[in-house]
Amino acid sequence: MGMNRRLGAALLSGVVLAVSGIVPAAAAPAPTRAEPVALLAGQGVGDVNQTRDRFAVHATDLGIMWRDGRGRTAIMFGDTYGAGWGGNGAGPETADWRLNVLAHATDSNLADGLRIDSMVTDRPGHAAELLHRDPSVAEVTVIPTAGVSVGARDVVHYMSIRGWNPWTTNYAGLAYSDDGGRTWVKDPALRWPNSGGAARFQLGAFVKDGGYVYLFGTPQGRFGAAHLARVPEQRILELGAYEYWTASGWQHGADGAVPVFGGQVGELSVQYNTVLRRWVALTLDESRAAIVLRTAPAPTGPWTGGRVVVRGSDFPALYGAFLHPDSAHRNEIYFAMSQWNPYHVKLMRLRLDESLPEPNLLSDGGFEDRPVNAGTGPWAVTGKGGVDYGKGLAHTGSNNAWVRESSGWHAVTQQLAVRPGQRYRLSGWVRTSATNTDGYFGVRRAAGVLAEHKFGHLGEYTKLTVEFTADTSEIEVFGGAWALDGKDTWMQLDDVLLAPA
The missing domain is CATH 2.60.120.260 (Galactose-binding domain-like)
Incomplete structure (x- = not known):
């Protein structure tokens, strides 16, 4: 996700002090955790797609997914490397670096992995970079954060990265494709600058529902709250048509937007689940080095506190959790998850009905949702x-x-x-x-x-x-x-x- 990007969620450690000695209470049952299914892209155990040999994708991250305008599963990855990759995190610029690449899949049997049918290429066997640098600003890379289709048109929310240390964006923008993802338009008019209320939408998650496209947004980095906007589907490329959730309802203008859930919200993905009839969100919680699950009856909330479904102690330096579009109609959800080392993307599976958070707006109110000696986060x-x-x-x-x-x-x-x-x-x-x-x-x-x-x-x-x-x-x-x-x-x-x- 960047040349010198800070490592993914690090393992935390803490101090233990007993202040009295009474008989222990019974331990609460452990919640269900997500499990790996197969590698989605990059190199490693369980590689079902052979992206190195087929598309010169030796290492990559993210994997935002959406149902594209042709009915396929579109999967857009972040910073991608080929020959010369160093084998640890992002590679050098000379390692066939592409800022982003796009795959397509029609596989709906995800129990043994998600098979990639094709990638957009610029020559045989070589995945193409699609969202290029903006020559008008100082820019390290261009990272996709969310995708959605409206009719035959595909739309991606992306962030223009000024630098990783600290993580700083120039702006977030929309790019669109009308030819199945082969070419993309980055219109300068379709941008949220990293200032004022627009700074709350530098990373995004798209969801279509009831004739609207909802956009959940967070500030640059991984430590801000999630905010919410919506726009009629057919007006998705009109920034003036977006309404933002405020203390008094929906209003035009991002400056009035208020959070719908808080805490340390890293890369996020959101869906409405038709089986549970609840909204579902996966995010990175950097304070716990974990992917957490939240649910809500409506996009505006109230959202439950985040419940851990993947731990960094099991998958070191994890980040990003992007839902497969078919998960919206199952009680078993699948998502793409990145690990910094090795720099690749796994398909993960979670039994959702066995993992629903309790109706508590606080995260880990009982101090149980953590490995031993993990520290205090999210407290x-x-x-x-x-x-x-x-x-x-x-x-x-x-x-x-x-x-x-x-x-x-x-x-x-x-x-x-x-x-x-x-x-x-x-x-x-x-x-x-x-x-x-x-x-x-x-x-x-x-x-x-x-x-x-x-x-x-x-x-x-x-x-x-x-x-x-x-x-x-x-x-x-x-x-x-x-x-x-x-x-x-x-x-x-x-x-x-x-x-x-």
């Missing part, structure tokens, strides 16, 4: 704290969060998106040392605390509840304590739940 720590793994200190399951110190403020927090004007209920289970007199559990936003529950000594786990009406689109849930007068003070937190009241 953050202010001061001194972490997660106890299997220490017998949890309210339920095996794990819980903790803070402990003899002075200052210490808390665990999580940021997420909510709908302004909606009433919510936050609950969690808290236990403290006898020295605690100044603990707080609640919600805040940039303007300060929105609602909180103050607590003192809680000798046993006690359920605390806070209700509030959101007055902004982004909030932070917190649980913490002030350690006063040099007294050793600790708090344990578990089973945190946020849902519409």
